[in-house]
Amino acid sequence: MQNNTFSTLFVGQNLIKLSAVDSTNNFLKSMLSNSEPVPEGTVIMAENQYQGRGQLESTWHAEPGKNLTFSLYLKPSFLLPAEQFILNMAVSLALCKSLQELTGDGLSIKWPNDIYFQDKKIGGMLIESTLSGNTIKSCVIGIGINVNQQVFEAGLLDSAGSIHQILHRDVNLVELLAQICSQIEAAYLKIRNGNYEGLREEYLEQLYQFNLKTKYRQNGEIIEGEIIDVSERGLLSMKTRDGIMTYNFKEIEFIKPQKK
Ligand code: BTN
Numbered sequence: 001m002q003n004n005t006f007s008t009l010f011v012g013q014n015l016i017k018l019s020a021v022d023s024t025n026n027f028l029k030s031m032l033s034n035s036e037p038v039p040e041g042t043v044i045m046a047e048n049q050y051q052g053r054g055q056l057e058s059t060w061h062a063e064p065g066k067n068l069t070f071s072l073y074l075k076p077s078f079l080l081p082a083e084q085f086i087l088n089m090a091v092s093l094a095l096c097k098s099l100q101e102l103t104g105d106g107l108s109i110k111w112p113n114d115i116y117f118q119d120k121k122i123g124g125m126l127i128e129s130t131l132s133g134n135t136i137k138s139c140v141i142g143i144g145i146n147v148n149q150q151v152f153e154a155g156l157l158d159s160a161g162s163i164h165q166i167l168h169r170d171v172n173l174v175e176l177l178a179q180i181c182s183q184i185e186a187a188y189l190k191i192r193n194g195n196y197e198g199l200r201e202e203y204l205e206q207l208y209q210f211n212l213k214t215k216y217r218q219n220g221e222i223i224e225g226e227i228i229d230v231s232e233r234g235l236l237s238m239k240t241r242d243g244i245m246t247y248n249f250k251e252i253e254f255i256k257p258q259k260k
Helices: 024-033 081-103 163-167 173-192 199-205
Strands: 015-021 043-049 068-074 107-110 114-117 120-132 135-145 213-218 221-230 236-240 243-247
Touching: 015 024, 024 043, 024 068, 024 120, 024 135, 043 173, 068 173, 081 107, 081 114, 081 120, 081 135, 081 163, 081 173, 081 199, 135 173, 199 221
Parallel strands: 015 043
Antiparallel strands: 043 068, 068 135, 107 114, 114 120, 120 135, 213 221, 221 236, 236 243
């Protein structure tokens, strides 16, 4: 039996629902900077997130009332800053598992943590950590999932998808959030107990374009590559014409496959 300190659900037990906010990550981070203690596992969700933030200063658009936009507070002090990718893998896999229950096959994780259904992005994650010396003090895990949105703005038409587009029906947002929280909790307790065995292999099995020779963009140039591994620190390894190359986030760009 696993030795979990928490026997009841703690992820999402403290749930704050906001009708509108600029960004749930910003809101949670400002709560953490106040003197009032915030319980680990606190989730902030917003019906309308009007200035959502994405990776590398991008903007996360979500039609109000139709999608999941939430942030979760975790304190993985059992991990060293250099081990943060363990948390990234655990949460990405947990997200995939909870969505798979709805969508079935077709989901994958586009390195490092985008959630894809076939060739469209249906979810993204923005993890913002605060370090204190060589320990992780806090992690704000912001998650956006396109759930019931049916129409996307022109620039996203080819790249974004939603669960509604897959199932052709609406999904209850609160129920889906509860499912996701319980999967994240299970995954988190596992890594907190030091059980990472098989995590990287599981992550690789779910990885978008893993072991597939296809085109990427590197420094503005199109190259052919095949993803063959992701290191413990989360670097992407790719077999290319010039040998095996290792990439950090944004050093390599995925190219959308051509429509057949
Ligand atoms: C990405 O793929 O670029 C990351 C998107 C992360 C979006 C979520 S929505 C909830 C949380 N609040 C934010 O401002 N961003 C994250």
